[in-house]
Amino acid sequence: MPPYPxxxxxxxxxxxxxxxxxxxxxxxxxxxxxxVPLSALRRGEADWRHYAMLALPGGFSYGDALGxxxxxxxxxxxxxxxxxxxxxxxxxxxxxxxxxxQALVKAGVLSAGxxxxxxxxxxxxxxxxxxxxxxxxxxxxxxLTGLGAILCPVAHGEGRFLVTQQGTEGDPVLAPAASAxxxxxxxxxxxxxxEGAYPFxxxxxxxxxxxxxxxxxxxxxxxxxxxxxxxxxxxPAWTRQQDAPGGLGLPLFxxxxxxxxxx
Numbered sequence: 001m002p003p004y005p006x007x008x009x010x011x012x013x014x015x016x017x018x019x020x021x022x023x024x025x026x027x028x029x030x031x032x033x034x035x036v037p038l039s040a041l042r043r044g045e046a047d048w049r050h051y052a053m054l055a056l057p058g059g060f061s062y063g064d065a066l067g068x069x070x071x072x073x074x075x076x077x078x079x080x081x082x083x084x085x086x087x088x089x090x091x092x093x094x095x096x097x098x099x100x101x102q103a104l105v106k107a108g109v110l111s112a113g114x115x116x117x118x119x120x121x122x123x124x125x126x127x128x129x130x131x132x133x134x135x136x137x138x139x140x141x142x143x144l145t146g147l148g149a150i151l152c153p154v155a156h157g158e159g160r161f162l163v164t165q166q167g168t169e170g171d172p173v174l175a176p177a178a179s180a181x182x183x184x185x186x187x188x189x190x191x192x193x194x195e196g197a198y199p200f201x202x203x204x205x206x207x208x209x210x211x212x213x214x215x216x217x218x219x220x221x222x223x224x225x226x227x228x229x230x231x232x233x234x235x236p237a238w239t240r241q242q243d244a245p246g247g248l249g250l251p252l253f254x255x256x257x258x259x260x261x262x263x
Contacts, residue, residue, distance in 0.1 A: 005032040006052035006260035012037045013072045016059035016099065018227065025227040026055070029253035031260065038075055041083075048083050052260035053093045056100025058155070058225060068118070068158040069102025076107040084109065093143065093259045094219040098156055101211070101221035110212055110221045115164030116178075118223070122204030126157040129199055130236060131224055133210050134187045141217030142259040143252065144183060149191050151248045152229040154202050159223040161205040161212070174207055184211035184222055218259075226252045 008031045012019050023033040031053070036046045048054070062071035076084055088094060088109060096104040102118050104110045121127050133150040165175055174182070185208040186194040186201040194200035194208045201208050203223070211222030230253070232238055232246025 005030055006257060007031075007050065008033040008053040008055055008257075008260065009046070009048065009051035010035045010055045010057060011041075011100075012057075013059075013061040013075065013103075015061045015063055016057050018058035018097065018099075018225065021225075021227045022055055022057040022097065025230045025250065025253045026053075026257065028230055028250060029257045031253075031257040038079070042079055048087050051092075052263065053095070053256060054087055055094070056096040056103055057227075058098030058100060061099050061103065064099075064158075067106075068156070069099050069106050072099070072103040073106035076103060076109070088214070088219055090263070091216065091218050092263050093256050095143070095256060096219075096221040097227065098154075098159075098223055098225060101223055102158065104219070104221045110214055110219060116212070117162055117164070118158055119160050119162060120158050121156070121160055121202065123198065123202070126155075127159065127199075127202040128155045129153065129202055131200065131202055131210070132187045132189050132191065133184045133222075133224060134191055135184055136182045138180060139183050139213060139217065141183060141213045141220065142262075143213065143217070143220045143255050145255055145258075147251055147255065149187070149248070150184070150224070150226055150229070150252065151235070151245060152224050152226045154224045156203070156223055159205070160203040161209040161223070163206060178212075179207075181212050181215060182207065182209055183213045183220055184209075184224075186210050218263075225249075 026033040135147040226249030229249035
């Protein structure tokens with residue numbers, strides 16, 4: 001580790017509301033987060049190149065007008081396309097959570113090699129509940145190194161991960177390349193696969209997918225909020241269950257800070 005904490009650029013778009021939570025998670029993990037509005041980047045008051053990591057938090061950017069994360073994605077595609085592409089190509093870590101994940105997908109940064117999209121939950125309503133996530137053992141991304149199960153909340157209305165590729169029955173299927181980019185899957189509380197069962201898979205995402213990486217593994221996008229389980233007292237049963245697991249989201253951010261310090 002370097003003698004100084006890696007600087008982390010947390011993008012703030014109008015309507016984003018999880019930037020403070022995300023900053024605290026990275027601070028606990030040993031990083032130096034800085035929340036920077038998109039307008040400041042446009043004015044040249046901050047430079048992407050001066051940061052070791054890029055993070056896009058959750059919330060409701062631009063009120064989710066025209067679809068969750070879509071207008072934020074347009075910002076990324078128009079004002080920042082070259083800078084963002086250059087940043088991703090450096091191999092530095094990038095993470096998008098919830099609305100940030102939606103923006104990265106709709107901006108084309110994360111496609112899982114199969115035309116991915118995030119659309120309305122199959123339940124037809126906003127899902128706000130705790131879920132269990134398991135890391136995909138076949139994905140070598142540094143974000144997932146040594147990671148165990150994560151218990152954390154989801155809070156979204158458009159979190160259903162689908163791809164455009166169709167199988168013989170006409171249903172969406174994952175190509176082998178896309179399967180290798182799966183990072184996190186929804187699971188039952190005991191860690192066994194959710195197998196699409198509600199509410200363990202809260203939105204009916206294809207193959208229980210809760211998060212994906214790009215092919216290189218430096219960009220991670222996920223719908224659930226690990227930044228909302230970095231303290232033991234954030235677990236919903238901490239006052240009535242003596243052995244309630246605590247802080248299960250923090251190791252992901254520790255991995256990210258370590259990754260940023262090595263690139």
